[in-house]
Structures are given as structure tokens and as C-alpha cells.
């Protein structure tokens with residue numbers, strides 16, 4: 051039989067939406083070629099570009115004599131299984147994002163270039179369970195494999211690759227074949243693979259935890275989706291760990307996604323204390339080498355637990371048994387630029403393709419998730435009590451209209467802070483705005499200090515005595531006099547620095563810490579703050595969003611929400627949902643120990659229905675009415691959305707691009723889709739570019755998506771597309 055020439059369809063990290071065809075080079079051993087290998091190819095003018103073989107066939111759209119040969123195969127084993135490549139292809143289709151970029155974003159940085167993976171790999175080999183029992187003579191067609199298996203069986207302990215090679219020269223391909231057959235596996239000296247030690251939980255699960263765990267364990271073999279709905283501190287993590295226990299005991303792996311701020315050393319330590327197994331971590335704090343090693347450990351099956359932030363959703367697992375995503379509503383799971391995927395949605399897709407159960411945990415589930423519960427696609431598990439018997443906090447709406455203020459803090463809040471400090475408790479004040487003041491302006495002529503690139507006010511940072519644009523990062527010398535009329539300038543609007551200043555004057559004895567992005571830039575800063583809070587060293591902490599989530603502060607009895615009104619009147623249809631989530635998260639910091647907590651909410655709009663519904667009836671009730679609103683206006687989750695985002699130095703270019711695109715899409719779809727645009731983005735100008743959007747909406751996801759590829763092809767060819775920076779955002783999460 052004469053084989054047809056093989057054609058390799060290769061993914062390359064480029065914005066072009068396609069695979070590239072190559073022929074094998076002469077040195078390639080054809081039957082070792084498989085999808086999932088990296089190859090070096092020449093691409094355009096570059097001679098040595100890394101690619102990943104995505105599929106192999108005998109067909110090419112190019113004439114065969116035009117096809118180039120690859121330079122060489124980089125790895126001697128597969129970086130992705132066919133199954134994982136299929137997942138990446140699915141994602142590329144769904145997000146309409148170039149396949150090359152998708153495949154490469156699933157690789158650790160080190161492997162996106164063509165350095166070999168051997169230096170990150172384990173150099174020892176040992177038998178698997180299957181390999182121990184396997185009759186070596188049964189491998190008839192490959193005598194070398196049979197010999198090697200026999201050798202390892204005689205030897206009984208792992209053998210070093212170099213050592214094997216001195217006995218059986220050029221043994222690597224045979225070893226890899228044995229690995230592929232599942233007979234041998236890579237191993238380290240003290241192979242943690244074989245030691246699985248699980249320590250018992252220090253607690254007896256409460257009633258809710260027990261029934262949630264039972265529900266999960268009863269359907270651990272079906273690909274069920276669970277919403278584990280419980281207040282912060284209700285013991286969700288204990289439920290995860292109990293479920294993980296049975297998955298790991300069965301020899302399978304668990305993948306856990308945490309929000310960016312949630313992946314703290316303490317959280318990782320909790321898993322390490324409970325599970326003495328190989329744990330792979332995937333987040334930006336690791337060195338590239340470590341990340342690569344952990345990535346390989348997940349892929350080989352050696353790591354039993356994989357913990358990571360958003361991008362960890364792309365890590366391949368050899369033997370997945372359970373997927374978990376904590377704080378599923380968190381915005382950090384949606385990538386906001388480039389490949390704009392949602393890690394939550396991808397994890398759920400992955401779970402159904404892999405037939406693995408998935409747990410979504412949250413105190414404030416997203417409306418999408420609550421909707422899926424309502425449709426009975428997800429099972430709703432509720433933890434209704436706080437685990438350690440702590441009581442839910444008491445709320446007090448504080449109407450600050452016309453009240454005596456110290457900067458942003460009302461006299462009543464000051465009195466309350468004093469009371470809690472006297473009782474030797476801690477206080478947390480929340481304001482989601484860094485810096486000292488938000489506006490610098492002239493009272494006599496109206497001049498404002500604005501970033502010219504964004505046309506938005508500068509924030510004054512007193513600590514560095516500079517003006518900072520929070521949208522593009524530009525900083526500028528602070529000025530005290532109006533450049534137009536020389537009058538002294540006024541500072542308006544408060545940030546966390548201002549609260550710190552006010553409280554330092556009012557409570558000179560107290561230890562006060564401001565915890566925001568400015569004070570936590572150094573590597574261990576956040577960690578040090580958290581320790582000081584735990585040990586009681588800090589009396590008052592002033593924080594932004596980063597302090598609002600996930601942390602456990604048993605001695606905080608008072609939480610003050612300094613400016614609850616932000617977000618009440620936004621035009622983003624998700625604003626109320628986000629505000630409610632933040633509100634609940636912030637309040638969740640209070641009274642998590644044995645002491646009762648109070649939440650004080652400062653507002654100029656005490657009669658706003660959002661507060662009444664949230665405080666009187668709770669988050670779930672509030673969401674029911676939000677869902678009703680969305681249903682009436684046919685907004686997600688009652689419809690599907692895609693944004694076309696465009697930005698350009700010239701506002702007209704961006705608008706025209708959107709207008710042309712709208713016309714083309716209407717033509718393609720016979721006006722079947724709902725299109726709105728050009729709509730200015732919430733931040734209409736950023737870094738010197740004007741930003742507009744086209745909102746594409748439909749109740750039929752499939753037929754909407756089916757039209758987009760043709761449309762994109764047209765857009766890419768248009769002249770304006772070169773002048774405008776544009777991108778597609780599928781299932782967008784914000785209008786900024």
C-alpha cells in the first residue's frame with residue numbers, strides 16, 4: 051500500500067483565522083506524527099516559528115507542490131491530546147477567535163517558544179498498575195518495548211532514562227510507546243504519585259454541608275452541574291474538600307478555579323493541609339519554569355489537584371474527576387481583552403464534554419447561573435447557616451443627606467466606629483476608589499484637571515503628590531493653581547487615602563491600614579496585611595474591592611460601606627447585579643467569628659428599592675426581581691449577546707466602521723438579528739482612542755453564531771478595519 055503524502059495542519063500564533071498546511075520533512079518518522087506535537091516551521095519571512103499540529107490528513111486547499119516542509123518536530127511527545135485539541139477548536143469557533151492564538155494561549159509561556167520540554171520533565175520511568183500486571187511477551191511486534199517492559203518489571207523500582215539508555219541504546223521512542231500504552235509513566239525519586247495521604251477534616255460537617263456533599267457524591271459519576279449556594283463562611287470549601295476526597299481516592303484529578311484575589315497562600319495551604327498529594331498551581335506568581343512543571347504534572351496525571359486562576363481552565367488533565375469554580379460570579383473569570391473567554395462557561399463546557407461533574411460555588415450567584423437553576427439544568431445546593439454558627443450581620447441604612455461629615459465619613463459612622471474599637475473589635479471601611487480626591491477643579495472659571503487622552507478627570511494621589519489617570523495610567527505633576535485664572539484649585543470627591551487621613555486625625559490611638567492596589571504592589575504585601583488583620587494588630591482597615599472578597603476576618607464586627615450609591619444609576623444593564631454582589635460580599639466580611647456583625651450603609655438614596663430589597667429580602671429575592679426585568683426587556687440570560695468593539699484616534703472612523711459592519715450584518719442575516727449601535731462605551735475615550743460598540747442580540751444563539759464567521763471575513767477585508775482597532779466580545783460582561 052502506497053501512503054498518500056501526509057499533510058500537517060498546523061496552528062501558529064497569528065491573528066489569521068486558520069490553520070497552515072505543511073509537509074513532513076525528510077527526517078520525520080511518519081508514524082510518530084500525531085496531532086498535539088509541536089513543530090518548527092518557516093512562516094512568512096520568519097524561518098523558525100513554533101507551531102502545534104492540530105490535525106493530519108491527505109487534503110490541502112493549497113496545491114501540494116506549493117507546500118513547504120516543516121523544519122523539524124520539536125517534542126518527542128504530545129503536548130495536547132486529540133480531545134483537548136477538540137476543546138480548543140470548539141473555543142476558537144465559539145469565541146470567533148483565531149485558532150492559533152487559542153491553542154497558544156493554552157500553553158505555558160516557555161512552551162510557546164521552541165525550547166524543548168525535556169528539561170522540565172521527570173527523567174525516571176516506572177510501571178503503572180497496568181504495567182505491573184502486563185505480560186511483556188504479548189508485545190510481539192515491538193521487541194524493544196517488550197524488553198524494556200520486562201527490564202522494569204524485573205527491577206521493581208523506577209529507572210533513570212540515561213541508565214536505561216546505556217543498556218538499551220536509543221530507547222526513548224520505545225519508552226514513549228510504552229507510556230502511550232499506559233504501561234509505564236514518568237516518576238520522581240520519591241514519587242508523590244503513589245503516596246496519597248488525606249487528612250481527616252477537623253470538623254463534623256453540619257446538616258446542610260452533609261446533605262450537599264451527599265447529593266454531589268451520589269452523582270459523582272454523572273456530569274451533573276451543582277450550584278453550591280452559601281454565604282461567605284458557610285463552609286463551601288469544606289464541601290469541596292469532602293467531595294474531592296472521594297475523587298482523589300478513586301485515582302482521579304480535581305481542577306479548582308479561584309478568582310484572582312482568592313488564590314492566596316492561605317487558601318492553598320488549606321488544601322495542602324488536607325491533601326498530602328501532588329498539587330499543581332497555575333497562577334502568575336509562579337516562575338515560568340515552575341508553571342511549566344506544574345502544567346506537565348497536571349497533564350501526566352501526577353498532580354491530583356490543580357488550583358489556578360482564570361487561565362488554568364486550559365490546563366489538560368490526564369484523568370479528570372471533578373471540576374470546581376469558587377465565586378463563580380466573579381468578573382475576573384472573564385478575560386477582558388484579546389481572547390475574551392469566560393473561564394466559568396468554558397469549565398462547564400469542558401465538564402459536559404469530559405462527563406465530569408462541576409461545582410459552582412458562590413454567596414452571590416450570577417443571574418445566568420440562577421436562571422439555569424430555575425430551568426433545572428443545575429442542581430441547587432444551599433448552605434443556609436454559617437458554618438461555625440456565626441450569625442448573619444445586621445444592616446443599617448444611614449441617610450447622610452445634610453448630615454455632619456468628616457470628609458466622606460458621617461458623624462454617626464464615626465460614633466459607631468468608636469464604639470466597636472472600645473469593645474476591642476476591628477472595623478472595616480469599604481470604598482472602591484483609590485487615591486485622595488477624584489476631581490481637581492477651579493471654582494471661579496470651571497477649569498477641570500482632565501487626562502487629555504481619556505477626557506476624564508485625574509485622581510489626585512497625595513502620597514506621591516501627583517495626578518493619576520485611572521483609565522490609562524498616565525501621571526502628571528500636581529498643580530495648586532488654575533492654569534487659566536490662577537485661582538487656587540479645589541479638590542472634590544473622596545478616595546481611600548482621604549478616609550485614611552480623616553480617621554488618623556479622629557482616632558490617633560488606633561492602628562489604621564489602607565489596603566488597595568497602591569499599598570499592595572510589593573510581592574508579599576497583601577499577605578502581610580492579612581496576617582496583621584488576623585493577629586489583631588490592625589484596628590481599622592480601609593479597603594477597595596480587593597479586601598471585599600473571600601477573606602476571613604473573625605474579629606471584624608463593623609463594616610462601613612462609605613459610598614453605596616456608586617453604580618445605582620449606571621447605564622450598564624448588569625450594574626445592579628454587580629452592585630448587589632459587591633454589597634453582599636462586603637457585608638460578608640463582618641461577624642464571621644462568634645461575635646455579631648453590623649453593616650452600616652452610607653447613602654444619599656435611602657429609599658432606593660435596591661437597598662430595601664437586598665436588606666429586607668436578601669440576595670436571592672432581589673435576583674428574582676432582576677430576572678423578571680431581564681425577561682421583560684429580553685436581556686441575557688433571556689437572550690444572547692455579542693459586542694463588536696471598535697476604537698480609533700478619530701471618532702468618526704470608529705463610528706463609520708460600526709455603521710458599515712451593521713449594514714453588512716443586516717444584509718447577511720436579512721435583518722434577523724437585533725443590532726444596536728454605534729453606542730459609545732461607558733469609558734468613551736481611553737488612551738487617546740474613541741470607543742464605540744455594536745450590540746448584537748438574539749434569542750437564538752446557534753443561528754446568530756452561524757452568521758458571524760462570514761461577517762468577520764468581510765470585516766477583515768474592509769479598508770477601515772486597518773485604521774480601527776476592533777474585536778468581538780462573545781457573552782460580554784461589561785460595557786466599559
Ligand code: ADP
Nearest residue numbers: 253254255256282283284285286287288437438
Ligand atoms: P466558605 O468557603 O463558604 O467561605 P469555609 O469553608 O471557608 O466557607 O468555612 C468558613 C470557616 O468555617 C472556616 O474557618 C472553616 O474552617 C470553618 N468551618 C467549615 N465547616 C465547619 C464545620 N462543619 N464546623 C465548624 N467549622 C467549620
Ligand code: ZN
Nearest residue numbers: 492495532535
Ligand atoms: Zn480657573
Ligand code: ZN
Nearest residue numbers: 501504519522
Ligand atoms: Zn487617561
